[in-house]
Amino acid sequence: MMQALNIAFWISVLTMTFRMATPLLLGTVGEAFAERSGILNLGIEGMMLMGASVGFLMGYITGNLWLGVLMAGISGMVLGVLMAFLTVTLGAQQHVSGLGITIMSSGLSFYLYRLNVPTPGGIPITVKSFEPIKVPLLADLPILGPIFFNQYELVYISIIIAIVSFYLLYKTDWGLKIRAVGENPRAADTVGINVFRVRYICLTYAGGLAGIAGSWLSLAQSGMFLPGMTTGRGWICIALVVFGFWNPLRILGGAMLFGGIDAFQLSLQAVGFKIPYQLFLMMPHVFTIIALILVSRRAIYPRALLKPYRRE
């Protein structure tokens, strides 16, 4: 059994790490923007599910997977706008609004799926999912090749999104405005920043990324849609954003760590470790709890998080 944990095993773990990290990374970077602007987006789990469903349906109906990804993003954005309408315009409780969106979306995503897809004998329909691409020359490098240069396009895209998001948040005028709105909306308002608009934009962005994260699950990871297939990834994003101190680069690191653990447990299962698989499945969640206990005491939340803004 032990000889199964050789170099090939570890290469496969690392290769898979990127793949497991991708939805977490996308979702969490989006969540960071929402929370930086002062809104806790508990709708993220539902937005991911919606993305998974809509992405799959588009891919299944048109045969164009990228169109699926695009529509998944748009469906997430629509839910983001809905979240913004509830919490920003109406000033509703963020917890309640977010959970409401998640509950609604988990039903709606399956409903849409069943409307469009016949499931003979309960067996899910599949589409031909995304394939990893080989980066010319580099993909043939030993060890590094398969880990870094033989990945899905969406993996690369998500890493680029994280890096660009970091620059956006910390080096640009927009980023300064976003962070100010989440820290002290009144201060932002008094210098002429439209607090409402900033929050709408951030939630739209968060929704879009969550939707794309969902489409990864149905279009790259599995090639099918299952109800509840996000299995709590959205909640892990909520934890990961704290772990990453709301900073996209730290989140990139955190997503890799969490993705790594997931990849590790999956690989162990694959080589046939004789431990109940439920224990393996538990690992990412247990790790989430441990990580949060360790860092959350030092985490400095955006000060205006959860507080609706009103002028008078």
Place this chain on the structure above:
Amino acid sequence: MINEELAVKMVGITKRFPGVIANNNINFEVKRGEIHSLLGENGAGKTTLMNILYGLYAMDKGEIYIYGEKVDIGSPKDAIKLGIGMIHQHFTLVPPFTVTENIILGYEGNNLILKTDEAEKRIMELAEKYGFEVDPRKKVMYLSVGEQQRVEILKALYRGAKILILDEPTSVLTPPETKQLFNILRRMADEGKSVIFISHKLDEVMEISDRITVLRKGKVVSTVSKDETSKRELAKMMVGREVIFLLSRPEVEVGEIVLDVQGLFVLDDRGLTAVKNVYLNVRRGEILGIAGVAGNGQKELAEAIVGVRKALKGKIFVEGKNVTNRPPYELMSMGIGYITEDRVGKGLIIDLTVKENLISKVYSAMTRKLFFLDKDLAERYSKWLIKEFDIVAPSPETPAKTLSGGNLQKLLLARELAIEPTLLVASQPTRGLDVGATEYIRERLLEQKKRGTAILLISEDLEEILGLSDRVAVMYEGEIMGVLPVKDANIEDIGLMMAGAKRLNR
């Protein structure tokens, strides 16, 4: 008619809030190059009027002209474009941001990719021009209040403000900081900028203003030139009656020691020693005044006495009982009242109603049958206190946050005095209050003294300390520089002790 000499002209401004007319047909003019003070009781409508000028509130009626041109100010953005800057009563800075980030936040001329170096250079130039020091790279949360205020002023100047509104800028400043602020304001006025200055401190208003407009209950009483008025006249215009600036101290027989502090050491939030080896005592019917510039350990001393901050070393006795580091509810039930200087943040729960705040110390006495609140009793209790303490609130169900500063303070006072304390710790009880409310609060404190309460009065206002206390202690860098009977105290000596330049032998 275009009048270039008038920087601001507000005509017939009216603004209603639920239950109050905050501004009632107000006419207000400010000239170019003038420092114009806006004076009025708490709740007179000064902040509201300025929020309208700055585009934060929409007025119900009225017209605004800036440099002779009729304008429509729908948001702060419009105001900034017109060259109006405002420094709010409560600062509007982002604490984890640097000085530079705070200043350039939302500035129209920013590039998408921020050029912090260039901004820093401009900030330094501006600071030099008006004669103040800042470190543009420091985070605002590490700045003193005075420094934060300078950042606010720079923020306005950076945007090219020609009309600067300052809402009670001096209520948080030490005397030297105030002086520095006045130098800056004078320089700005000499340059042709206009300054609108709101304050309750009549001495300051008389010192800095060219003209003064007095508001009362949402209406303009009068606009006068500084040279043609006096402190007394201004106070009368504000309150509508004569004001006694110094109340006569009632003669009270002092009794046994109520509070006895022995060798107390206390840490501040940063973990530095804020109170060092303090010994003091207060007797029944006595007021011990603690003078000193804010930030010299007074707050920590008060908090340790009432049990919300840990005493590191030393002992605190109340009526002979050792209460060091006992939980606050225990001290409360012994009859210790506390008027904190942070009435909005710590003293009151401003999102709750007036009634809920009033009963928050006595709710256990108001529960009947298991744990249900006796609604009638609570209602009667709060109505009685509202009347007794003359709190201006539409009803007991009004959220506390809509009350004016003076009424919030009365609310806190009412709650604390209603339990008839044996020891009262009063920290900056009249800060930010108008002359009428100040007079009222001081009267109530003296009344408590007559009742036999031992009062520890902490204040930065020397006049207040000398006017109310029986003995004066001066605090500097956490130490008591000396305690002396008020009849032996003179302002010069106390000033020297406040600056740490003089110490009395214990």
